[in-house]
Amino acid sequence: MTASNNHIWHPPRIYNAAYDFVDGNILAGRSEKAAFIDRSGMHTYGDLAERVNRFGNGLINLGVRREERVACCLTDTIDFPTVFFGAIKMGAVPVMINTLLTEENYRYILTDCRARVLVVSAELLDIIEPVVDEVSGINTVIISGRTPVLDTGQKDLSVVIGKQDSDLKAAETRPDEVAFWLYSSGSTGEPKGVKHLHASMMHTARQYAWPILNICENDIVFSAAKLCFAYGLGNGLSFPMSVGATTVLFDSRPTPDDIITCLRQHQPTIFYGVPTLYAALLANPNNSRETASQRLRIAVSAGEPLASSIGEKFEERFGCIVLDGVGSTEMLHIYVSNRIDDNKYGTSGKPVSGYDICLVDIDGSDIPDGRVGEMLVRGASMAEGYWNRREKNLATFVGPWLWTGDKYVKLLDGFYQYAGRSDDMFKSGGNWVSPFDVESALIEHPAVLESGVIPCPDEAGNMKPKAYVVLNEGVAQSKELVDDLKVHVKERIEVWKYPRWIEFTEKLPKTATGKIQRFKLRAADMDRDR
CATH class of the missing domain: 3.30.300.30 (ANL, C-terminal domain)
Known part of the structure; x- marks a missing residue:
């Protein structure tokens, strides 16, 4: 087992994630500071706090009770953090749903999560509306990003927010109480509802973003990964908000040209992508630091292992190190990562502070360095478990350990090198x-x-x-x-x-x-x- 440096944050007995991330920035004097930049413009932390309170009050007036689930299928605009933190602050549980799914997937998830309220972006209505009619239990649909329409039986988010009081007392939740769900995309099988706790987001910020990325109030961040995924949620929401930084949001499916345009226009200091996107950016010989962001100081890659050749080429062309790491929806973000001063392309790096890593054989016994083994991880951000999936829970969450399904080798220098998914390896x-x-x-x-x-x-x-x-x-x-x-x-x-x-x-x-x-x-x- 590789033990990490366990300087773990201990949250207070009463802890509400929305209060910490939203109201915490107001208390720190950042009311007028830019929190998010989306297609509609710049939104300050003060603007966000008011919207969060108004939406939370709107849910209360709709009869939503503490711990009830609110299904959310939202693109990356200011409405995402509004709805996400508004639900959490009043004690409900937002269920954040991938915006790129099929009608069949939406039918499964909306049936599985049993939400009474659905908040959905207007551009997704065509695919989701027929499903809603088939799912019992959803009695309120709120539309984001649409000009208010009368007599549709649906509510418009702008109207819901506009009618509510701007003050909201945070529910007195506990750090170990379920705060939100994410549905795992996974490389195999149907989606699984992953239940995360109020303290989980701050654990990932303190253990990964603060010491490894050195993220600070002056950073501008841009993530190609969307907020509805665990990777994107940390990148564009919890990490920057934990220090009062600014996030650039892009609500469409980004092409390499879109990414370059956004980098050039907003000049972010931190960029988050996936290996296929880095490869696509490099495929155009005209893309470089000069045509993108000249303020870029760090790039992050996750989702799939980053080939060493891609990392090296990107650093050479964009003048910016790429930190590859491995994480999962179940752990909320990255738990093994390279560092700015300790980077080895072709590996996933070393354990993040606060996480323990263990490589075992098929029988669960520890294996020596240099041999391929199943990776297990434990840490404070681990999910409570899957919703309604007992057998999968028993196989994945084993005591304090999570069986990741990844095979790794621990090299003699302490770096972890990916060897494949357990279900992809063959002889x-x-x-x-x-x-x-x-x-x-x-x-x-x-x-x-x-x-x-x-x-x-x-x-x-x-x-x-x-x-x-x-x-x-x-x-x-x-x-x-x-x-x-x-x-x-x-x-x-x-x-x-x-x-x-x-x-x-x-x-x-x-x-x-x-x-x-x-x-x-x-x-x-x-x-x-x-």
């Missing part, structure tokens, strides 16, 4: 193959933008690696390129890991947080062979 000729190893080698080739690797049976039924490859713009597919890619991989990693088959594709299936869904590649491959 080829008796040797273990981590898809990530093959994908990292492929992405070093100048023709390759990204790739996904899965096992595929050869004529004798033995499993061998097969790669799905997305090429960079302007690169033509050819048999010669296939052969070149195979040689390229053989020269960089163990020979048994090279892909026996390479198939070019326009895109890879991914979760909304950028994780490659290899199980979908496997399913498509099996369907084609039938």
